[in-house]
Each structure stands twice: as C-alpha cells, then as structure tokens.
Amino acid sequence: MIFIISCAANKKQYEQGITGKVMWYEGNFMPAIGDDAKRSKPVGISRTIYIFEPISTESVEITNRVWLSTIDKNPVKTVKSDEYGNFKVSLPPGKYTIVSKEDKGYYVNRFDGENIINPVIVEENKWTEIEVKLDYKAAF
Template sequence: MRNLAIHTTLCGFFLLLLTGQTTPGCQSQQGIEGKIVFESGNQMPGPGVQREPAKGVKRELLIYPLLKATELEAEGNGFYSEPAQPPVKTVTSNDDGSFRVQLPPGNYSLLVREKEKLYANLSDGAGHIHPVEVKPNEMLQIEFKITYAAHY
C-alpha cells in the first residue's frame, strides 16, 4: 500500500513537472478552463447570411490580478498596453484553443497576446477588464472570444 502511495505521488509530481497540470485528486481542482476562439467576418443575423463559425486558436493567455481599464492605456478595438505588474500566471492554449490553469481563489482579469499587444473585449459595470472569479474547489468554464475582426 505504501509503495502505491509513493508511486502515485511520483506520477503526480512528474505530470506536474512536464505539463504544468496535476493528476485528478492530487490537489484541489480550482481555476479556469475553457477555450480561446477567434471570430471574424459578418456575425449579424439575417436571412441568407452565412456566418463564419468561431475557430479555436492557440494563444497566450495572461492572468492578472483584477485590473480596471483606467489602469491601462487603451489602444482601441479591445487592445491594451502592458500592465505595470506581471501576470499571476501565463498559459498557452492548445491548437484547438483549449486550456486549463489552476489558480487560488480570487478575482482576476484575463487578456490574450494578440498582434504583439494585449486584447480583451469584455468589462463589467465597474470598469474591470475581462473579470473572472475563481472560487474554492471550482473550475470556472469560460470561452474567451477574440472579436476585433468580426462585424456585429
């Protein structure tokens, strides 16, 4: 029994070391998971309109402590300057746009690196940039849409 526990611990350690992720049950599963998608073209509803579906994309996702838009320089169309503080975590999505990152409970802002700048197109009523709340023992499901090339 003791050998099984050691083996399980070592497997979890090497999985964390190689992939940045843990095995189920090794650690509380809390953070953010989802998909980063790119939308382009005409997204307006209407008869005979052919909309291009959103496509999952590989992008760098930067997770910051909760940021207000007034803390960054807006460069238009959802693009922002780099914040003064470094991100809490950075993760790169897979080719299909999927990602998973563990985080401690708290409030965060999400931005993606796009065209050598940072991009986010959501804010709340208080002016926070793409806010998310990570709760204890919960994986928050999100879809991060990159929409600057889409028309609505």
C-alpha cells in the same frame, strides 16, 4: 526476503481555476434571414493567455476601446491553449483579469461594474468555464 510496504496518506486535494476555449471570430456574424452557410463560424485557436490580478480601466490606457499596449505588472500565470483553443489553469480563489496578447497589444473586450478588464472569478474547489473571445476582426 524483504517486503516494502508504503502507506501514503490519502489526502483529498481540491483543485480550482479556469478552464475554457480561446475562440477566433473573423468575418460576418451579422444575423440574417436565409442562408446561414454564408455566415462565418468561430474556430478554436492556439494563443498564450495572460492572467493578472484584477486590472481596472482607470489604471491603464486603452486605445480604440479594445487595446492595451502595456500592463505594468507581471502575470500571475500564463497558459497556452492547444490548437483547438482548449486550456486549463489552476489558480487560487480570487478575481482575475484574463487577456490574450495580439499583434496590436493585449485585447480587452469585456468589463464588469467595477471597471475590471476581462474579469474572471475563481471560487474554491470549482473550475470557472469561460470563452476567450477574440472578435476584433468580426462584424456583428
């Protein structure tokens, strides 16, 4: 009789990255007194999300204040959200630009004090939770 015993080292592996939802906003989101039923509600949506090293507004041309037609670098990673908008992607610690590519180009709707487009910071051993807000067809 032969016995095989396996002793795998139990190394604790730390994970970090970005987790969140891609939400689609379309229609009227204006504050109103009275019937909230007439107001639109955001819904989760499936999209491919592109994650880049930080991109500054000074290094690209943004049209209509929200559209990038091209990005002259390759993404660090891409991830596709599920039909409800959920996604999770592991990344090394650092600062990133995260965008969705729509029909008109890459949608950008946030900037930080250093003019980084759609910035997200990933810390070691932590998951950064975000909402990718696609709101270019919404009124606020």
